[in-house]
Amino acid sequence: MKRILTGIKPTGSPHIGNYLGAIRPAIELANLPDTTAMYFIADYHALTTVHDGKTLDHLTREVAATWIAFGLDPAKTLFYRQSDVPETFELAWVLTCFTSKGWMNKMHAYKAHLDSSKEEDKDAGINIGIYTYPILMAADILLFDADLVPVGKDQLQHVEIARDMAQRLNHTYKQELLRLPAAKIDEQTMIIPGLDGRKMSKSYDNTIPLLAPAKQLRKAVMKIVTDSTPPEAPKDPDKSLIMDLYKLYAKPEQVAELRTRYQSGIGWGDAKGALADVLESVVAEPRRRYDELMANREELDALLREGGTRARDYATRVLRRVRDGIGISR
Numbered sequence: 001m002k003r004i005l006t007g008i009k010p011t012g013s014p015h016i017g018n019y020l021g022a023i024r025p026a027i028e029l030a031n032l033p034d035t036t037a038m039y040f041i042a043d044y045h046a047l048t049t050v051h052d053g054k055t056l057d058h059l060t061r062e063v064a065a066t067w068i069a070f071g072l073d074p075a076k077t078l079f080y081r082q083s084d085v086p087e088t089f090e091l092a093w094v095l096t097c098f099t100s101k102g103w104m105n106k107m108h109a110y111k112a113h114l115d116s117s118k119e120e121d122k123d124a125g126i127n128i129g130i131y132t133y134p135i136l137m138a139a140d141i142l143l144f145d146a147d148l149v150p151v152g153k154d155q156l157q158h159v160e161i162a163r164d165m166a167q168r169l170n171h172t173y174k175q176e177l178l179r180l181p182a183a184k185i186d187e188q189t190m191i192i193p194g195l196d197g198r199k200m201s202k203s204y205d206n207t208i209p210l211l212a213p214a215k216q217l218r219k220a221v222m223k224i225v226t227d228s229t230p231p232e233a234p235k236d237p238d239k240s241l242i243m244d245l246y247k248l249y250a251k252p253e254q255v256a257e258l259r260t261r262y263q264s265g266i267g268w269g270d271a272k273g274a275l276a277d278v279l280e281s282v283v284a285e286p287r288r289r290y291d292e293l294m295a296n297r298e299e300l301d302a303l304l305r306e307g308g309t310r311a312r313d314y315a316t317r318v319l320r321r322v323r324d325g326i327g328i329s330r
Helices: 016-030 053-069 087-096 101-105 108-116 133-142 153-173 214-221 241-249 252-264 268-295 297-326
Strands: 002-008 035-041 078-081 148-151 182-185
Touching: 002 016, 002 133, 016 035, 016 053, 016 148, 016 241, 035 053, 035 297, 053 078, 053 268, 053 297, 078 297, 087 133, 087 153, 087 297, 101 108, 108 133, 133 153, 148 153, 153 182, 153 297, 214 268, 241 252, 241 268, 252 268, 268 297
Parallel strands: 002 035, 002 148, 035 078, 148 182
Antiparallel strands: none
């Protein structure tokens, strides 16, 4: 039975790119045979940048409600909040004591912050949470004996350093205290275009909200950048941002029909309307369930607490193994 672990950082409201790029693939992975899926909301990781309590609480619940609304079954998947498993932070300290500063200086996230800093002191604005982020991420992974960690290529380094930390600890104490994880890289990971054609990203402010009300969803779609081709003029469907998005969500027969309309001449407003309609057909039912969960805090919190209890049951066993190995047992 393969153990697969994924973390979701609650730093912004989900958009349609998150659905195809992360949510749907993760749920499909959880339904594979001979697989134990463990998905956690990385609320303490979010604390490196989100410094408003009400905002972090809302974003955490928003992530939980979104994933459940789109089909994640908490009864079949270990779904929990990072903050509900305090053992994570004890293991993180153990790993810190076996991690050199040189390693941390080479971490991509830290270097990216340095490169983007406009301050004379390049470390200005970089808190220790950002600097030690990979150590906490390693603890997230290693505490649950994860075999596979699905990541994009930009996150590969985090899995590699978790593996290095586990090897160092195992070598030092001459026993297998921690299981070595492997990265699962999806070479086919989709890059979802945003309103302006660049990768859909909150940092570019070019997203289409995933579970916004129907009118708000349609309003966002209408902001997609187009050219000044007259409505009656034939258009190339293979050079259309609207069509690029439409193909990701529509059925093959719907795509074929819209292609014909492009070639015959279609106004950009009508094309955007077709995209809004197909998006609405995908998200209408999940949005109903999402709204239900967000309105019923007790139900959502109960699901997360149950997941946290199950997660701690496993985490305490792994931490006990580590404690015994390093000589801190009780």
